[in-house]
Amino acid sequence: MSDTVQGSYEKAIDLFGSGKPEEAIQALKNLIEKAPDFADAYESLGMIYYRQGQLEEAIAWTNKLVDLRPEYPMAHTNLSIFYMKKGMKERAEEEKAKAVVLNFSKPPVKK
Numbered sequence: 185m186s187d188t189v190q191g192s193y194e195k196a197i198d199l200f201g202s203g204k205p206e207e208a209i210q211a212l213k214n215l216i217e218k219a220p221d222f223a224d225a226y227e228s229l230g231m232i233y234y235r236q237g238q239l240e241e242a243i244a245w246t247n248k249l250v251d252l253r254p255e256y257p258m259a260h261t262n263l264s265i266f267y268m269k270k271g272m273k274e275r276a277e278e279e280k281a282k283a284v285v286l287n288f289s290k291p292p293v294k295k
Contacts, residue, residue, distance in 0.1 A: 189219045197228060205232055223253050230262055234269075242266050257286040 196211035209232055212225045219225070226249035233242035243266050249259045260283035267276035 189215065189222055192218075193222065193224060193228075196225070200228075200232055205236055208232055221252065223249055223256065226252060227258065227262070230259075230266075234262070234266060239266055239270050243270075255286060257283040260286065 192215045196208045199211055200208035212229045215225045226245055230242045230246035246259055246262050260279045264276045264279035267279060
């Protein structure tokens, strides 16, 4: 990952932290256009949309993250939260189960 990509990502997150969610969303989308494999941008978009109460957008962007990184447990955890918020309990439980399996399938960290 280039410093430019990381710097752009950090600026987008700062925008959100400064109470400018729409600008943060646009900055993250611009970043994804330039670096479509930068997973953190998809996760952040999903979370920003969730915090804005836009569950459909949150789910859509998090599903894009799952397409990009199916082995990433946090994407499934977030989807579980989003589906539960929508009242889709069965779908939420499916995503939670995927996250648990992925967490347990990781090799232990050696000290």
